[in-house]
Amino acid sequence: MNDHFADIFTETACPSQDKLLAYVKGELSASERHEVEMHLQDCELCSEAVEGLSAISRKDQIPGWLRQAKWNVLHSLRRKNRRKKKRTTTSTSPSWR
Structure with a gap:
Protein backbone atom coordinates (compact mmCIF):
# COMPACT_ATOMS: atom_id res chain seq x y z
CA MET A 1 0.00 0.00 0.00
CA ASN A 2 1.16 3.51 -0.74
CA ASP A 3 2.63 5.03 2.43
CA HIS A 4 0.97 8.31 1.51
CA PHE A 5 -2.44 6.78 2.36
CA ALA A 6 -1.46 4.16 4.94
CA ASP A 7 -2.38 6.00 8.14
CA ILE A 8 -5.17 8.36 7.18
CA PHE A 9 -7.45 6.87 9.85
CA THR A 10 -4.96 6.41 12.67
CA GLU A 11 -3.11 9.71 13.28
CA THR A 12 -5.45 11.29 15.84
CA ALA A 13 -5.89 11.61 19.59
CA CYS A 14 -9.33 10.07 19.19
CA PRO A 15 -10.18 6.61 20.53
CA SER A 16 -9.75 3.80 18.02
CA GLN A 17 -12.76 2.56 16.10
CA ASP A 18 -12.54 -0.67 18.15
CA LYS A 19 -12.70 1.30 21.40
CA LEU A 20 -15.68 3.36 20.19
CA LEU A 21 -17.47 0.18 19.16
CA ALA A 22 -16.69 -1.44 22.52
CA TYR A 23 -18.06 1.70 24.19
CA VAL A 24 -21.31 1.45 22.22
CA LYS A 25 -21.60 -2.27 23.04
CA GLY A 26 -21.01 -1.58 26.75
CA GLU A 27 -17.82 -3.66 26.86
CA LEU A 28 -15.46 -1.11 28.45
CA SER A 29 -14.42 -0.89 32.07
CA ALA A 30 -15.71 2.06 34.09
CA SER A 31 -12.41 3.94 33.72
CA GLU A 32 -12.24 3.31 29.95
CA ARG A 33 -15.87 4.38 29.58
CA HIS A 34 -15.13 7.58 31.52
CA GLU A 35 -12.10 8.27 29.29
CA VAL A 36 -14.21 7.89 26.14
CA GLU A 37 -17.02 10.04 27.57
CA MET A 38 -14.56 12.82 28.41
CA HIS A 39 -13.30 12.71 24.83
CA LEU A 40 -16.83 12.72 23.41
CA GLN A 41 -17.57 16.01 25.20
CA ASP A 42 -14.91 17.78 23.12
CA CYS A 43 -14.94 15.85 19.83
CA GLU A 44 -17.92 16.36 17.56
CA LEU A 45 -16.67 13.79 15.04
CA CYS A 46 -16.42 11.00 17.61
CA SER A 47 -19.73 12.02 19.19
CA GLU A 48 -21.44 11.70 15.84
CA ALA A 49 -19.67 8.39 15.18
CA VAL A 50 -20.93 7.01 18.50
CA GLU A 51 -24.44 8.28 17.73
CA GLY A 52 -24.34 6.51 14.36
CA LEU A 53 -22.91 3.31 15.81
CA SER A 54 -25.59 3.32 18.51
CA ALA A 55 -28.33 3.46 15.89
CA ILE A 56 -27.13 0.27 14.15
CA SER A 57 -28.94 -2.82 15.35
Whole structure:
Protein backbone atom coordinates (compact mmCIF):
# COMPACT_ATOMS: atom_id res chain seq x y z
CA MET A 1 0.00 0.00 0.00
CA ASN A 2 1.16 3.51 -0.74
CA ASP A 3 2.63 5.03 2.43
CA HIS A 4 0.97 8.31 1.51
CA PHE A 5 -2.44 6.78 2.36
CA ALA A 6 -1.46 4.16 4.94
CA ASP A 7 -2.38 6.00 8.14
CA ILE A 8 -5.17 8.36 7.18
CA PHE A 9 -7.45 6.87 9.85
CA THR A 10 -4.96 6.41 12.67
CA GLU A 11 -3.11 9.71 13.28
CA THR A 12 -5.45 11.29 15.84
CA ALA A 13 -5.89 11.61 19.59
CA CYS A 14 -9.33 10.07 19.19
CA PRO A 15 -10.18 6.61 20.53
CA SER A 16 -9.75 3.80 18.02
CA GLN A 17 -12.76 2.56 16.10
CA ASP A 18 -12.54 -0.67 18.15
CA LYS A 19 -12.70 1.30 21.40
CA LEU A 20 -15.68 3.36 20.19
CA LEU A 21 -17.47 0.18 19.16
CA ALA A 22 -16.69 -1.44 22.52
CA TYR A 23 -18.06 1.70 24.19
CA VAL A 24 -21.31 1.45 22.22
CA LYS A 25 -21.60 -2.27 23.04
CA GLY A 26 -21.01 -1.58 26.75
CA GLU A 27 -17.82 -3.66 26.86
CA LEU A 28 -15.46 -1.11 28.45
CA SER A 29 -14.42 -0.89 32.07
CA ALA A 30 -15.71 2.06 34.09
CA SER A 31 -12.41 3.94 33.72
CA GLU A 32 -12.24 3.31 29.95
CA ARG A 33 -15.87 4.38 29.58
CA HIS A 34 -15.13 7.58 31.52
CA GLU A 35 -12.10 8.27 29.29
CA VAL A 36 -14.21 7.89 26.14
CA GLU A 37 -17.02 10.04 27.57
CA MET A 38 -14.56 12.82 28.41
CA HIS A 39 -13.30 12.71 24.83
CA LEU A 40 -16.83 12.72 23.41
CA GLN A 41 -17.57 16.01 25.20
CA ASP A 42 -14.91 17.78 23.12
CA CYS A 43 -14.94 15.85 19.83
CA GLU A 44 -17.92 16.36 17.56
CA LEU A 45 -16.67 13.79 15.04
CA CYS A 46 -16.42 11.00 17.61
CA SER A 47 -19.73 12.02 19.19
CA GLU A 48 -21.44 11.70 15.84
CA ALA A 49 -19.67 8.39 15.18
CA VAL A 50 -20.93 7.01 18.50
CA GLU A 51 -24.44 8.28 17.73
CA GLY A 52 -24.34 6.51 14.36
CA LEU A 53 -22.91 3.31 15.81
CA SER A 54 -25.59 3.32 18.51
CA ALA A 55 -28.33 3.46 15.89
CA ILE A 56 -27.13 0.27 14.15
CA SER A 57 -28.94 -2.82 15.35
CA ARG A 58 -26.50 -5.42 13.92
CA LYS A 59 -23.40 -4.24 15.76
CA ASP A 60 -21.59 -7.51 14.98
CA GLN A 61 -21.43 -6.44 11.32
CA ILE A 62 -19.93 -2.99 11.98
CA PRO A 63 -16.22 -4.05 11.84
CA GLY A 64 -16.72 -5.53 8.37
CA TRP A 65 -18.53 -2.43 7.16
CA LEU A 66 -15.76 -0.22 8.54
CA ARG A 67 -13.07 -2.28 6.80
CA GLN A 68 -15.02 -2.07 3.54
CA ALA A 69 -15.52 1.70 3.90
CA LYS A 70 -11.80 2.21 4.61
CA TRP A 71 -10.87 0.09 1.59
CA ASN A 72 -13.27 2.05 -0.63
CA VAL A 73 -11.83 5.40 0.47
CA LEU A 74 -8.24 4.23 0.01
CA HIS A 75 -9.06 2.75 -3.40
CA SER A 76 -10.69 6.01 -4.50
CA LEU A 77 -7.74 8.08 -3.28
CA ARG A 78 -5.25 5.84 -5.08
CA ARG A 79 -7.25 6.07 -8.30
CA LYS A 80 -7.38 9.88 -8.07
CA ASN A 81 -3.66 10.01 -7.30
CA ARG A 82 -2.85 7.85 -10.35
CA ARG A 83 -5.01 10.05 -12.59
CA LYS A 84 -3.31 13.16 -11.23
CA LYS A 85 0.15 11.68 -11.83
CA LYS A 86 -0.86 10.62 -15.34
CA ARG A 87 -2.10 14.13 -16.17
CA THR A 88 1.09 15.66 -14.78
CA THR A 89 3.28 13.22 -16.72
CA THR A 90 1.30 13.72 -19.93
CA SER A 91 1.31 17.51 -19.69
CA THR A 92 5.08 17.69 -19.04
CA SER A 93 6.06 15.23 -21.81
CA PRO A 94 7.87 16.86 -24.74
CA SER A 95 5.99 17.08 -28.00
CA TRP A 96 7.91 15.46 -30.88
CA ARG A 97 5.93 16.86 -33.80
